[in-house]
Amino acid sequence: MTDPVAWLILLPLVWATGAFVLGPGRGARLAIGALLVQCALALQLAVEVLAYGGRTHPVGGWGAPLGIDLAADGLSAVMLLLAQALALPLAVYARAYFAENAPTVRYFWPLAGFLLAGINALFLAADLFNLYVTLELVGLAAVGLVAAGGTARQVAAALRYLFAALAGSLLYLLGVALIYGAYGTVSLETLAPLVDARAPAAVWIAGGLMLAGLMLKTAIFPFHYWLPPAHGGAPAPVSALLSALVVKASFYLILRLSLDVFAPLAAAAATVLGLLGAAAIVWGSWQALRTDHIKMLVAWSTVAQLGYLFLVFPLLAPDGLALQAGGMQAIAHGLAKAAMFAAAGVLMLATGRDTLVGLAGVAGRVPLTLFAFGLAGVTLMGLPPSGGFLAKWLLIEAALTHGQWGWVAVVIGGGLLAAAYVFRVLRQAFLLAPADSRFHPVPRSMEWTAFVLAAASVLLGLRGVELMALLARGAA
Amino acid sequence: MIPLLKRVAVILAAASFAGALVVAMLDLPAPTVHLPAAVEANMAASGVAHPVTAVLLNFRGYDTLLEVGVLLLALLGVLAVTGVRAAPRAVAPAEPAKRMLARLLAPLMMLVAVYLLWAGAIQPGGAFQAGAVLAAAAVLLHLTGILPGWGAPGPRLRVSLAAGFLIFLAVAGALLARGALLAYPPAQAGMLILLIEAGLMVSLGLILAGLFLLLSRDSGDEA
Amino acid sequence: MSSGLVFAAAGAVLFAMGLAGIVLIGHLLRRILAFNVMGSGAFLILVGLAQRAGGADPVPQAMVLTGIVVAVASTALALALARRLHRLTGRTTLSATDSDPE
Structure with a gap:
């Protein structure tokens, strides 16, 4: 009767459309109510996958390759859980945020609903062409959210983002066309046994095109150029959704395809992906150390943290360690980054300024928010007991197991760089406020949601066992 | 300006990419899976008689569900971007002959749309083509000054814009409660597909028309 | 070379x-058109390659309709953004300075 798999896609589509019918600025309560149900559904799915293993849902009752299958395994269950667990507190946050800044984004709720529907559908799709449609759903919703503020800078950032997203989708689509031409199907399950290392040249080209398209969408170095203006310039709840969740969607897809259909071809690109990840960590952190704007700092930190996700690829092995590391990093960074953008939004609302210099004195005014920012920083630095620590520990363990010492240095160095840019914010916050500075009161619900997300990112490290067991189901 | 060297390099790279692609495609062996046979074998249970419609609304109907979502989403994005302040802009009325022609053509185009919808079950056609013709009629009426550009849509228009997608979602949800998402019982498949397509025709026509009429409102000229 | 392969080759070009x-053109409208040309190429390859052995395949045809x-949806959004940018700044290209915070 209640198959959580299909409802996780239908439900957000329903409330997104409902919020649109209700009209501009409305739909917050509808969204929060539905998100509670979605959290329960994702939890149910995770428990079932943990107990009984993965499952498929044949849409239309036809089954692949004629029909489209939805598939849930450990990896997708974890990502779904993350998506709903991030969306609920961010919705509570957004409701208070938009009550304070009323006219900024009039269609936030329907756009956010479509975004979440697209993300859930992407985590569940087991069909290359259906994945293209979900990618477009996610991309257009994200671009709409970036642009909806309506300033020239936001519109320019949204256009740049849209061009990157479209180029990525079209490269991916050409790959899908070549795969259909080569094998006559786009079902992941049907393709998996057909693709091997002796595949014709067109299949190798297809794999390369799809990888390039998805890397562009994930904003991995050197394709990161569109991310800082888009994520740094959007309203805080939007930045949080984009940085915590949207870039993970295309990363998930690269991981899924290189574990599954393209496993025989993926080894060829693994080292390059790892090196790009290392470059992203260094370059993103360096830029975060240089910027004067608090949200740009957090956005550049996303560029750096995405690098860790790509360190996973050269270490992928049947032992599943690297997969668990990647999953943990996606969750830990998702929670921490959502908390950081939420906290940055509070700090900007309280001070009325968006620069680091303007933060002087906030420690005394919004201590809870600053604490949340610090806790999220602990996760990004990878200090115990945070989820970030667990992710980096697993990465180091995987690197040592395979004798690839170089990656260990990158992981440790990246943690030090993260500490440096997080302390730039904290140091400024504890300075004395200038005599003429004024602070706006901030709704408590915004401060608390930032804190809850940050606390979750740290406590994750203590309760990671179930999630790691679930991720191990994805490696099977 | 882009330096000549970069220009030449990009064009050469693109040309060699196209060349490599063509060579790789010529080299492809015959595909392993042959889906047209599977489509053929299941046509009787699909509820329609045209294979493309069967794939579009039954075998891969889930793609189509999400795709209608993408279109509605684009309208939302355009609405969010175009801003509230710009007032609906009336187009200067065209000459009487053109207005008369538009008034004559618009009802005919609606008739064509309904025919396309109905014909889609057995030959090329269907909700998307029908919706596009409806939208074209709206654009024609707009360009001749009969139909004004859109302001922010009111409650009734919002319901009409969303109705097609909501009907599709309702059918999907009802069938999910019976078994799998969008799994039509063969006996009712034809009727349900027609219901979905009829709703889609109206909403898609309005959405496509809206994309044009909203953009025409937010004119590029400096206000 | 079958007619399907001719379509596919044209699609590749x-x-x-x-x-x-999209790499070379700065003007927003022309760049949006370039994306559409690219998309049409991918569609031609999808349909053409699938019928290289002769005989139409309804599955890629339905995919191309989708x-x-x-493509219409993303083009509309891109046009709306480009017009908005022109209205706000008077520019028809993205400049290198957009990415700097004000």
């Missing part, structure tokens, strides 16, 4: 032209 276009609607 269109895709490459569009790709070169793809066309998605």
